[in-house]
Amino acid sequence: MGKHWGDFQYEIYLNGMTGAVPRLPTDLTRLEALVERRLGPGPVGYVAGSAGNGSTALANRAALDRRRIVPRMLRDVHERDLSAEVLGRALPAPLALAPVGVLSIMHPDAECAAARAAAAQGVPYILSSASSTPMEQVAEAMGDAERWFQLYWAKDREVTRSFLDRAKASGFGVLVVTLDTPLLAWRPRDLDQAYLPFLHGVGTANYFTDPAFLAGLAKPVHEDLNAAVLRFVGMFADPGKTWPDLAFLRRHWDGPIVLKGVLHPDDALLAAEAGMDGVVVSNHGGRQVAGSVAAADALPRVARAVGDRLTVLFDSGVRTGDDVFKALALGARAVLLGRPYVYGLGLDGQAGVEHVIRCLLAEFDLTLALSGHATPATVTASDLEESPA
Numbered sequence: 290m291g292k293h294w295g296d297f298q299y300e301i302y303l304n305g306m307t308g309a310v311p312r313l314p315t316d317l318t319r320l321e322a323l324v325e326r327r328l329g330p331g332p333v334g335y336v337a338g339s340a341g342n343g344s345t346a347l348a349n350r351a352a353l354d355r356r357r358i359v360p361r362m363l364r365d366v367h368e369r370d371l372s373a374e375v376l377g378r379a380l381p382a383p384l385a386l387a388p389v390g391v392l393s394i395m396h397p398d399a400e401c402a403a404a405r406a407a408a409a410q411g412v413p414y415i416l417s418s419a420s421s422t423p424m425e426q427v428a429e430a431m432g433d434a435e436r437w438f439q440l441y442w443a444k445d446r447e448v449t450r451s452f453l454d455r456a457k458a459s460g461f462g463v464l465v466v467t468l469d470t471p472l473l474a475w476r477p478r479d480l481d482q483a484y485l486p487f488l489h490g491v492g493t494a495n496y497f498t499d500p501a502f503l504a505g506l507a508k509p510v511h512e513d514l515n516a517a518v519l520r521f522v523g524m525f526a527d528p529g530k531t532w533p534d535l536a537f538l539r540r541h542w543d544g545p546i547v548l549k550g551v552l553h554p555d556d557a558l559l560a561a562e563a564g565m566d567g568v569v570v571s572n573h574g575g576r577q578v579a580g581s582v583a584a585a586d587a588l589p590r591v592a593r594a595v596g597d598r599l600t601v602l603f604d605s606g607v608r609t610g611d612d613v614f615k616a617l618a619l620g621a622r623a624v625l626l627g628r629p630y631v632y633g634l635g636l637d638g639q640a641g642v643e644h645v646i647r648c649l650l651a652e653f654d655l656t657l658a659l660s661g662h663a664t665p666a667t668v669t670a671s672d673l674e675e676s677p678a
């Protein structure tokens with residue numbers, strides 16, 4: 290029988306009664322304001338910000354809020370098990386930490402702290418290509434815990450091949466290929482603060498330690514940081530890629546490959562035809578296409594189109610346990626969590642990330658039980674109704 294994540298609430302009450310108040314709020318939507326007070330508008334603006342006027346990020350929330358759970362009663366939820374099989378892996382809950390780059394802007398222990406937190410809670414950690422710590426170091430911090438690697442598919446084939454080799458050698462088992470960022474979107478909050486970490490060489494650690502990347506530089510990085518940054522900016526993604534190019538990745542990666550940033554059902558079908566194993570229905574947390582369809586609106590259409598052919602994952606806007614429940618009901622096998630864990634990291638390092646994971650899963654466990662389910666597998670579309678707009 291699985292662990293009852295919801296029991297975390299009693300730990301918090303008991304700690305509070307003995308005078309040890311919880312270090313961070315349990316409503317995860319309160320973290321952003323706290324971390325902004327601590328770290329200032331530049332870094333937090335970068336994390337919190339989105340594309341254009343923010344309409345996609347708002348739509349992500351609205352699409353989840355519009356759907357309401359219709360709880361069922363008297364269904365024996367005494368013993369519950371949140372575990373889920375995802376891409377052949379037995380996970381303790383249908384959750385992974387989304388790939389988020391440049392975490393050193395939030396905390397000096399950056400990706401290592403987030404990865405350790407994920408490992409401690411048994412949740413897969415998806416390391417970004419644009420991490421501020423080289424992948425080998427993050428892997429070492431994780432022991433043998435479940436880790437996935439997110440690829441920004443570089444223009445330079447040798448760099449891509451080298452990243453795949455390094456990720457494989459470092460024990461990353463699943464490759465998550467992000468498709469929605471062939472260019473950086475128009476992001477007014479960062480433009481107005483003139484804040485883009487990459488231009489200072491932050492989030493480039495995997496590149497600046499990569500033999501294939503370094504081979505394209507005339508001078509070592511420490512002698513000409515500008516040239517190294519320009520090479521990174523010019524090659525980290527490739528707007529020229531098309532569907533047939535996926536064959537290269539399929540040839541060079543033995544494990545599961547998941548395409549992140551799929552919103553159209555036809556693209557999900559193309560992913561299946563290209564021999565991919567899954568998709569993440571995501572609009573990058575509203576950071577790429579302003580005016581885009583909300584991820585939760587796209588999810589049921591994609592899930593219906595692919596049926597059992599692909600594993601369907603979901604992110605963009607998940608903030609609560611009931612959001613996780615709704616994503617499963619809309620057809621996701623599991624969800625990825627983005628900004629909330631990054632705020633937890635900014636507020637309290639590894640402990641802050643663990644707090645966020647535990648709060649989210651406690652709330653999910655309780656929502657599941659109070660809605661009449663003892664396991665995520667029984668949640669279906671009939672558990673939701675759409676409230677009128």
Ligand SMILES: Cc1cc2nc3c(=O)[nH]c(=O)nc-3n(C[C@H](O)[C@H](O)[C@H](O)COP(=O)(O)O)c2cc1C
Pocket residue numbers: 335336337387388389390417418419439467549571572573574575576604605606607625626627628629
């Ligand atoms: C600061 C920041 C950096 C991100 N960096 C990456 C990245 O390097 N690779 C990637 O695939 N997605 C990246 N994402 C997108 C997340 O993986 C995820 O899709 C998004 O945060 C989910 O939405 P949420 O923040 O509303 O949960 C980033 C998101 C944020 C907020």
Ligand SMILES: CC(C)CC(=O)C(=O)O
Pocket residue numbers: 390419470473573576
């Ligand atoms: C542009 C990337 C390098 C980082 C990212 O994915 C993001 O900021 O959303």
